[in-house]
Amino acid sequence: MTHMRPSATPPDDVDRGIPEATIARLPIYLRALTGLAERGMRTASSEQLAAATGVNSAKLRKDLSYLGSYGTRGVGYDVEYLRYQIAREIGVTEDWPVLIVGIGNLGQALSNYGGFSSRGFRIVALLDGDPARVGEQLGDLVISSMDDLDSIVAREAVSIAVIATPGSAAQGVVDRLVAAGVTSILNFAPSVLTVPPGVDVRKVDLSIELQILAYHEQRKAHGGTQLAVSDEVVTL
Amino acid sequence: MTHMRPSATPPDDVDRGIPEATIARLPIYLRALTGLAERGMRTASSEQLAAATGVNSAKLRKDLSYLGSYGTRGVGYDVEYLRYQIAREIGVTEDWPVLIVGIGNLGQALSNYGGFSSRGFRIVALLDGDPARVGEQLGDLVISSMDDLDSIVAREAVSIAVIATPGSAAQGVVDRLVAAGVTSILNFAPSVLTVPPGVDVRKVDLSIELQILAYHEQRKAHGGTQLAVSDEVVTL
DNA sequence: AGGAGTTTGTGAACGCGAGAACAAAATCCA
DNA sequence: TGGATTTTGTTCTCGCGTTCACAAACTCCT
Ligand SMILES: NC(=O)c1ccc[n+]([C@@H]2O[C@H](COP(=O)([O-])OP(=O)(O)OC[C@H]3O[C@@H](n4cnc5c(N)ncnc54)[C@H](O)[C@@H]3O)[C@@H](O)[C@H]2O)c1
Ligand SMILES: NC(=O)c1ccc[n+]([C@@H]2O[C@H](COP(=O)([O-])OP(=O)(O)OC[C@H]3O[C@@H](n4cnc5c(N)ncnc54)[C@H](O)[C@@H]3O)[C@@H](O)[C@H]2O)c1
Numbered sequence: 001m002t003h004m005r006p007s008a009t010p011p012d013d014v015d016r017g018i019p020e021a022t023i024a025r026l027p028i029y030l031r032a033l034t035g036l037a038e039r040g041m042r043t044a045s046s047e048q049l050a051a052a053t054g055v056n057s058a059k060l061r062k063d064l065s066y067l068g069s070y071g072t073r074g075v076g077y078d079v080e081y082l083r084y085q086i087a088r089e090i091g092v093t094e095d096w097p098v099l100i101v102g103i104g105n106l107g108q109a110l111s112n113y114g115g116f117s118s119r120g121f122r123i124v125a126l127l128d129g130d131p132a133r134v135g136e137q138l139g140d141l142v143i144s145s146m147d148d149l150d151s152i153v154a155r156e157a158v159s160i161a162v163i164a165t166p167g168s169a170a171q172g173v174v175d176r177l178v179a180a181g182v183t184s185i186l187n188f189a190p191s192v193l194t195v196p197p198g199v200d201v202r203k204v205d206l207s208i209e210l211q212i213l214a215y216h217e218q219r220k221a222h223g224g225t226q227l228a229v230s231d232e233v234v235t236l
Numbered sequence: 237m238t239h240m241r242p243s244a245t246p247p248d249d250v251d252r253g254i255p256e257a258t259i260a261r262l263p264i265y266l267r268a269l270t271g272l273a274e275r276g277m278r279t280a281s282s283e284q285l286a287a288a289t290g291v292n293s294a295k296l297r298k299d300l301s302y303l304g305s306y307g308t309r310g311v312g313y314d315v316e317y318l319r320y321q322i323a324r325e326i327g328v329t330e331d332w333p334v335l336i337v338g339i340g341n342l343g344q345a346l347s348n349y350g351g352f353s354s355r356g357f358r359i360v361a362l363l364d365g366d367p368a369r370v371g372e373q374l375g376d377l378v379i380s381s382m383d384d385l386d387s388i389v390a391r392e393a394v395s396i397a398v399i400a401t402p403g404s405a406a407q408g409v410v411d412r413l414v415a416a417g418v419t420s421i422l423n424f425a426p427s428v429l430t431v432p433p434g435v436d437v438r439k440v441d442l443s444i445e446l447q448i449l450a451y452h453e454q455r456k457a458h459g460g461t462q463l464a465v466s467d468e469v470v471t472l
Numbered sequence: 473a474g475g476a477g478t479t480t481g482t483g484a485a486c487g488c489g490a491g492a493a494c495a496a497a498a499t500c501c502a
Numbered sequence: 503t504g505g506a507t508t509t510t511g512t513t514c515t516c517g518c519g520t521t522c523a524c525a526a527a528c529t530c531c532t
Contacts, residue, residue, distance in 0.1 A: 028444065032428075054430060062481080069480085071480050071481080072479085073526070076479065091274065091450045096450050105345040105348045115426065119443040120447060159453050160449055160450065160453060160494080186445050202449060204446060206349075207263065208260070208264070211326050215326045217327065267494095292491065295491070297510065297512090307510050309509050310500085311509070476532100477529085478529075481525095483525100486520085489516105491515090492515085492516100495512085499507085499508075500505105
């Protein structure tokens with residue numbers, strides 16, 4: 001998908017390229033604004049938003065400036081207006097249909113979770129490879145067979161799917177999802193997925209998160225650099 | 237915790253500061269090495285590891301070089317030896333005791349998950365604020381009351397905890413965890429947590445992940461920059 | 473109307489991480 | 503033994519993201 005404009009050199013134009021790091025923070029701002037709106041706040045300064053989100057206020061202002069000049073100097077941002085603008089930028093003014101594959105421990109927890117609907121997503125189907133599970137009722141939905149994948153994706157216009165199968169099954173499932181037309185995937189299985197260009201994969205790996213915590217925890221225990229300058233190993 | 241060595245200026249010494257980005261990848265290498273070892277592979281080159289992890293081989297070599305010179309030029313890395321060295325660096329040669337607070341949909345899925353034990357963690361307690369849930373058996377464990385938090389943390393020497401309560405309860409739970417002596421927290425609740433210095437918090441937010449996917453998905457649908465140079469809106 | 477106070481939007485400096493490229497070190501083979 | 507081959511460890515460069523700092527823009531009060 002290397003689409004490049006004819007005259008390449010000049011970085012003219014309304015460069016619509018919002019930095020990836022900013023995009024990852026927009027949902028945080030969105031959530032904070034929703035919270036502020038619920039508490040009746042009409043406007044909010046970048047400092048207030050910074051306090052509510054834990055993001056540095058200058059960084060927050062720069063992030064918002066990528067969307068346009070939606071603030072008023074001396075006043076701040078209109079909470080409701082900014083909330084809508086961010087939702088529009090992210091693309092969650094309407095709900096996205098989402099499909100979950102692998103209805104085990106985790107898949108079940110996800111399908112029971114009510115928080116997605118208020119954040120721009122609607123779970124439209126649950127799929128599992130185990131024939132014994134197919135037909136089982138779970139909330140409003142019934143678990144479907146993998147055989148129905150293509151028809152479901154087509155009927156519901158699904159472009160986002162969640163994988164909660166064991167790691168060994170994940171690549172096979174991805175391939176089928178991609179073949180069915182899914183182009184965005186959230187992967188909970190601990191495996192490296194290969195997808196064709198144009199398909200996005202994000203992964204959530206709880207073991208990795210814990211291991212990162214463990215690393216820092218270990219450092220805390222061992223107190224600084226042991227083999228450093230003579231400074232008794234204190235081991236607090 | 238602003239501990240700084242007397243003579244500040246020269247960056248001499250065995251600078252034990254491994255970049256955060258590297259630390260986040262070590263668990264990926266660890267998992268890949270475990271997989272390769274299971275398939276009987278004795279040595280692996282950086283290219284092979286790169287293929288198995290989806291990480292650029294140069295980046296991978298640089299990451300590993302922070303741990304020491306564990307490779308052999310012309311040969312590669314000894315799989316078992318490197319696996320152990322990484323596990324040691326992360327701090328998962330022994331299991332860390334972990335405690336989960338909030339045994340709802342998600343907390344239950346986590347406590348049923350078998351994958352943690354093989355990756356350096358052992359769930360030692362489940363806590364819930366709902367008195368009706370206390371005493372309920374769940375696998376090997378029984379749900380404890382929040383009143384037992386301090387004694388459990390002390391008895392099991394817990395330093396890592398997982399929060400899976402509703403967002404509204406999260407800050408209160410964190411405060412209690414910190415007071416009990418927990419210094420690393422993995423948070424699933426969609427709220428910004430405030431903790432004293434010395435305490436690490438990592439968050440996992442599924443809605444945010446989905447929203448990031450939605451953003452890119454929206455871009456795919458609208459085909460490039462619409463208001464750009466005259467170049468018919470193609471909308472593939 | 474005008475000055476004091478507030479807050480945004482952004483230019484500029486800086487630091488970190490990614491990746492290319494290559495010299496050094498080890499193996500293999502004749 | 504020595505040259506070809508493989509692969510690591512590291513240097514160098516570049517781009518992105520963070521942060522500071524401040525002028526511009528707006529409100530409020532007198
Ligand atoms: N449960 C957790 O808390 C947790 C934590 C971290 C990571 N994970 C990861 O999430 C994934 C799911 O975990 P889980 O505990 O829910 O596992 P699980 O075994 O409870 O559920 C897996 C489900 O996937 C289905 N499945 C298997 N192969 C399939 C296929 N080819 N096509 C469609 N469906 C298939 C199974 O029938 C089962 O229902 C795993 O990869 C696990 O490593 C889970
Ligand atoms: N379930 C999911 O798939 C999912 C997905 C994304 C995010 N989350 C988030 O994870 C968290 C848990 O989700 P869930 O679906 O398991 O919720 P849940 O309502 O099913 O479970 C929450 C549990 O926390 C307990 N609890 C409430 N207040 C408490 C307190 N003060 N102290 C101790 N325990 C307390 C409740 O008794 C309950 O058992 C929520 O913050 C949710 O937003 C969940």
